[in-house]
Amino acid sequence: MCGLGGFINKDGKKVDGTAITTMGGMMEARYDERGGGFAAYGIYPNHSDQYALHLLFDDERAREATEEYLKDRVNIVKDECIPTASVKEIAPVHVPWRYFIDVPEDFEAVEADFLVDTVMKINGSIPGAFVISSGKNMGVFKATGLPRNVAALFKISDYKAYAWSVHGRFPTNTQGWWGGAHPFNILDWSVVHNGEISSYGTNKRYLEMHGYECKLRTDTEVVAYLFDLLVRKHGLSAEVACSIMSPPFWKNIDRSDKREYYEALRMTYAPAMLNGPFAIIVNNKDSMIAFNDRIKLRPLIAAELGETTFVASEEAAIREIEPELDRVWAPRAGSPVIARLNNAGGK
Amino acid sequence: MASFPPKFKVLVDKEVCTGCLKCTLQCPFDVHIYDKEGFKASGKDKDERKNFIVRNQENCVACQRCVFTCPVKCIQIEVRPPTYNPHPVWTDAVRRDLKTQSDTGGVLLAAMGNEQPYPSYFDRLVIDACQVTNPSIDPLREPMELRTYLGRKPEKLEFEDNGTSLKTQLAKNLKLETPIMIAHMSYGAISLNAHKSLANAAAEQGTFMGTGEGGLHKDLYHLADSIIVQVASGRFAVHEEYLKTGAAVEIKIGQGAKPGIGGHLPGRKITEPISKTRMIPVGSDALSPAPHHDIYSIEDLSRLIYAIKEATRYKKPVFVKIAAVNNSAPIATGIIRAGADAVVLDGFTAGTGAAPQVIRNNLGIPIEAAIASVDQRLRDEGIRHWGSIIASGSMRSSGDVAKAIALGADAVYIGTASLISLGCTVCKQCFTGKCAWGIATQDPNLTKRLDPEVGARRVSNLIGAWSHELQEILGALGLNSLESLRGNRDRLRGVGLSQTELDVLDVLPAGR
Numbered sequence: 036m037c038g039l040g041g042f043i044n045k046d047g048k049k050v051d052g053t054a055i056t057t058m059g060g061m062m063e064a065r066y067d068e069r070g071g072g073f074a075a076y077g078i079y080p081n082h083s084d085q086y087a088l089h090l091l092f093d094d095e096r097a098r099e100a101t102e103e104y105l106k107d108r109v110n111i112v113k114d115e116c117i118p119t120a121s122v123k124e125i126a127p128v129h130v131p132w133r134y135f136i137d138v139p140e141d142f143e144a145v146e147a148d149f150l151v152d153t154v155m156k157i158n159g160s161i162p163g164a165f166v167i168s169s170g171k172n173m174g175v176f177k178a179t180g181l182p183r184n185v186a187a188l189f190k191i192s193d194y195k196a197y198a199w200s201v202h203g204r205f206p207t208n209t210q211g212w213w214g215g216a217h218p219f220n221i222l223d224w225s226v227v228h229n230g231e232i233s234s235y236g237t238n239k240r241y242l243e244m245h246g247y248e249c250k251l252r253t254d255t256e257v258v259a260y261l262f263d264l265l266v267r268k269h270g271l272s273a274e275v276a277c278s279i280m281s282p283p284f285w286k287n288i289d290r291s292d293k294r295e296y297y298e299a300l301r302m303t304y305a306p307a308m309l310n311g312p313f314a315i316i317v318n319n320k321d322s323m324i325a326f327n328d329r330i331k332l333r334p335l336i337a338a339e340l341g342e343t344t345f346v347a348s349e350e351a352a353i354r355e356i357e358p359e360l361d362r363v364w365a366p367r368a369g370s371p372v373i374a375r376l377n378n379a380g381g382k
Numbered sequence: 383m384a385s386f387p388p389k390f391k392v393l394v395d396k397e398v399c400t401g402c403l404k405c406t407l408q409c410p411f412d413v414h415i416y417d418k419e420g421f422k423a424s425g426k427d428k429d430e431r432k433n434f435i436v437r438n439q440e441n442c443v444a445c446q447r448c449v450f451t452c453p454v455k456c457i458q459i460e461v462r463p464p465t466y467n468p469h470p471v472w473t474d475a476v477r478r479d480l481k482t483q484s485d486t487g488g489v490l491l492a493a494m495g496n497e498q499p500y501p502s503y504f505d506r507l508v509i510d511a512c513q514v515t516n517p518s519i520d521p522l523r524e525p526m527e528l529r530t531y532l533g534r535k536p537e538k539l540e541f542e543d544n545g546t547s548l549k550t551q552l553a554k555n556l557k558l559e560t561p562i563m564i565a566h567m568s569y570g571a572i573s574l575n576a577h578k579s580l581a582n583a584a585a586e587q588g589t590f591m592g593t594g595e596g597g598l599h600k601d602l603y604h605l606a607d608s609i610i611v612q613v614a615s616g617r618f619a620v621h622e623e624y625l626k627t628g629a630a631v632e633i634k635i636g637q638g639a640k641p642g643i644g645g646h647l648p649g650r651k652i653t654e655p656i657s658k659t660r661m662i663p664v665g666s667d668a669l670s671p672a673p674h675h676d677i678y679s680i681e682d683l684s685r686l687i688y689a690i691k692e693a694t695r696y697k698k699p700v701f702v703k704i705a706a707v708n709n710s711a712p713i714a715t716g717i718i719r720a721g722a723d724a725v726v727l728d729g730f731t732a733g734t735g736a737a738p739q740v741i742r743n744n745l746g747i748p749i750e751a752a753i754a755s756v757d758q759r760l761r762d763e764g765i766r767h768w769g770s771i772i773a774s775g776s777m778r779s780s781g782d783v784a785k786a787i788a789l790g791a792d793a794v795y796i797g798t799a800s801l802i803s804l805g806c807t808v809c810k811q812c813f814t815g816k817c818a819w820g821i822a823t824q825d826p827n828l829t830k831r832l833d834p835e836v837g838a839r840r841v842s843n844l845i846g847a848w849s850h851e852l853q854e855i856l857g858a859l860g861l862n863s864l865e866s867l868r869g870n871r872d873r874l875r876g877v878g879l880s881q882t883e884l885d886v887l888d889v890l891p892a893g894r
Binding site for chain 1: 515525539540552767
C-alpha cells in the first residue's frame with residue numbers, strides 16, 4: 036500500500052509546494068516513514084535549457100568521482116548542494132547535490148540517449164552515487180521519511196511548479212532507502228506508483244535489451260524507462276503507451292472494430308505490458324498521465340477544477356486542498372487520465 | 383535360449399479367468415497364446431479352456447493391454463525382481479544390453495525419451511506466488527489470458543493519420559489460444575487414427591499439431607489451419623500444395639532424442655496410404671539422412687527458409703527445429719538471423735519412435751539450459767522479437783510448461799504426453815510396429831483400437847486441463863496474461879542447484 040497524488044495546471048500556472056505537501060499528508064494511513072518524495076515541474080526557470088541532474092551521494096569520494104566523470108562528458112554550468120533543512124526524523128545519510136549541465140554539441144543529435152547513457156553509467160558504476168532525476172526544468176526530491184518530513188528536509192515550499200506529484204511509501208518488496216523512494220525518474224519522466232509490478236522480470240529484461248539498466252533495486256523504475264522507450268524513442272503517444280502497458284483484454288479486442296490495431300499493439304509490445312496491482316502517475320514536462328492495472332486493484336481518483344487536473348489515491352487528499360471541484364471521477368481500469376499543457380512545451 | 387531372464391511376470395488368477403481368450407487376441411507380442419489343438423485333443427469341457435493358454439512371459443513388455451481389456455480383470459503384470467548377482471556398475475540393464483548386442487551384433491534400438499537418471503532442472507525450480515501485497519487473481523472470476531503469437535514481431539510500431547491507424551505491416555504469426563502445441567510425430571511412425579485424434583484436438587483447443595516428416599494424409603487437409611507441416615532431411619511428402627496448406631512450415635534439422643541422426647521407417651510400415659502420402663514406393667525403407675543434403679551451413683539453411691517463403695508467398699511462418707546441444711545459443715541466433723520466424727529447441731529427454739539407444743541416452747543437453755541460454759543470447763543481440771522460441775522434450779505437466787515459459791520460451795510442444803493421453807503406456811516398443819494401443823503401428827487390426835473421436839476428446843481434455851492449470855498458476859502469481867510470465871525468471875527460484883547452474887538458468891536460489 037502507498038499513497039500518491041499529483042496535479043497539473045494546464046495553463047502552466049505555478050504554485051508552491053505547500054498544497055502538494057498537504058495532499059500527501061492527508062493519506063498518512065497509506066504509508067509509513069520508509070520513503071517519501073516529490074516531483075516538481077517548472078522549478079528551474081533560470082536554467083530551463085539545461086539538464087538538471089539531482090544526485091544522492093554517500094560521501095565526498097562518490098561526489099568527486101561523479102564530478103570527474105561528468106567533467107569529461109558534459110559542460111557543467113553550475114553545481115551546488117541541494118538546500119536542506121535539519122529535520123530530526125530524517126538522518127542525513129546522503130548528500131543531495133544538483134548539476135545544471137549542457138550536452139556537448141557533438142552529441143546534440145542524440146542528446147537524450149547520451150543523457151540516459153550518462154545516468155546509467157553513474158548509477159551502474161560509481162559506488163555511492165545515484166542520479167535521482169535528470170530532466171530539464173524539473174527535479175525529484177526524495178528520502179527515507181514521511182512525505183511531510185521529506186518536504187521539510189528539502190524545503191519543498193520554496194519551489195514553484197505547474198505540475199507536482201507526491202508519494203508516501205509502504206515498502207513491501209525492497210528495503211527502504213532514499214534512492215528506492217518514489218518518484219522514479221529518467222530525463223523528464225517521473226513516476227509515482229502504488230502497487231507491485233508482478234511482471235517486473237519480463238519488463239526488466241525487455242528494457243535491458245533496449246539498453247536500460249535497472250539498478251535501483253525496485254520495480255517502479257521500469258515504468259519510467261518504459262515511458263521513455265515508448266514515447267520518446269518509439270514516438271508513440273501517451274494514449275498508445277498506456278494501452279500497451281495496460282491493454283484491453285482479448286475478449287474485448289476480438290469484438291472491437293479496432294481489432295487489428297490492438298492486436299498489433301499487444302503482439303509487438305507484449306513484454307512492455309505491466310501486470311500486477313497498480314495505480315501510477317507519470318509526469319513529463321508537458322503532461323500528467325494516471326492509469327491503473329487492467330482490473331483496477333489499486334485506488335485512483337481524478338478531479339478537475341478550472342484548468343487544473345488532480346489525481347490521488349483518495350478523494351480526501353484532493354478535497355483537502357480544493358474542497359469545491361468541477362468534476363470528480365474514478366477512472367475505469369485501462370482508461371488513463373491524461374492532462375496536457377494547453378501550450379505544450381511551456382515553462 | 384534367451385540371453386537373460388524375462389523382465390516381467392504375467393500373473394493370471396486362474397480362479398477368476400473364464401478362458402474367454404480375449405488376451406490372446408489383444409496381445410500383439412505373443413505373450414498369451416491359445417493352444418487350440420491341445421484343447422481340442424484333450425476333449426475337455428469349455429470351462430477348462432483357460433488351462434490351454436500359454437503365457438510367454440519373456441515376450442511381455444508391460445504394455446498393459448491384456449490387463450485393461452480382460453473382462454474379469456484376472457491378469458496382473460509385475461516387474462520381476464533383479465535376478466543377476468547385484469553390482470553397482472554392471473547393473474541389470476547394462477548386462478541385458480551387452481547380452482542383446484552380443485546376440486545380434488547390431489546397434490541397440492530404443493523408443494521414447496532418454497532413460498538415464500540425469501537430474502531434471504524442472505524438478506529443481508519452484509514458482510513464486512502472491513501473498514498480501516500483490517493480490518492473487520481468481521481465474522474463475524477474472525479474465526486470464528493465455529493467447530500467444532508465434533513469429534516475427536517488429537521492434538516498434540508506426541502509425542499514421544495522427545496515430546489512429548497502423549502503418550507498420552506485421553509478419554504472419556500463428557495465433558495460439560494456449561501455449562501448448564502437439565509435437566511433430568509422423569504419419570508412418572504413428573497411425574492415421576492417432577494423427578486424426580491429435581489434429582482434431584489441436585483444432586478444438588485453438589492450437590497446432592505438427593505433421594512430423596511423414597506428410598499430411600488427404601483426410602486431414604480440412605484441418606490444415608491447425609497444422610504445422612514439416613520439411614525434414616528425407617523431404618518425404620513435400621510438395622507445393624502441402625507447403626501451402628499448413629498454417630506454418632517447420633524445417634527439422636535435428637531432434638532431441640537423436641541429435642545428429644536421421645530417421646529410419648522400416649519398409650514394413652510403408653503401407654499403401656503411407657506410400658501415397660510420403661510419395662515413396664510401398665514397402666521401401668524411408669531413410670532420412672542425418673543432415674539435409676542441401677544444408678551444410680547456416681547460409682544454406684537461409685536459402686531453404688527463403689525458398690519455402692517464396693513458395694508460400696510469405697504467408698506462412700517458417701520454423702526451424704534443432705536438438706538442444708552445447709552451442710544452441712549461437713546456432714539459434716544464426717537461425718533467427720537466417721530468416722526463421724521461430725526456433726524450436728528439442729531437449730535431450732525428448733521422445734522418439736526409434737533411435738539408437740546410445741545416441742538417445744548420451745547426446746544433447748537439458749531443455750531448461752537451452753531455453754535460458756538461447757533466450758538470453760537473442761536478447762544480448764537485441765533480436766529477441768525477431769523470432770519465437772518453442773521448447774519441447776518431455777513436458778510432463780503444466781508446471782513444466784510454466785517453468786519453460788518463465789525461462790523464456792514462447793510456447794511448448796508436447797509429444798509423449800499427448801500419446802499417453804491417447805492410451806500409450808510407454809512400453810517403449812514403438813519401433814516394433816506392434817503398438818497394442820493402435821498408436822505407433824500401421825497394422826489395421828491394431829490401429830482400429832484407437833477411435834479418433836475418443837482420442838481427440840482425450841487429447842483435447844489434456845490440453846484444456848493444462849491450460850486451466852496454467853491459468854491457476856498465473857492467478858497465483860498475480861498475473862492475468864501469459865506474456866507477463868514469459869522470460870520472467872524473477873518468479874522462479876532454484877532449489878538444490880549449484881551457483882553455476884543458477885547462473886546458467888539466471889535464477890536466484892530459494893530464500894533470496
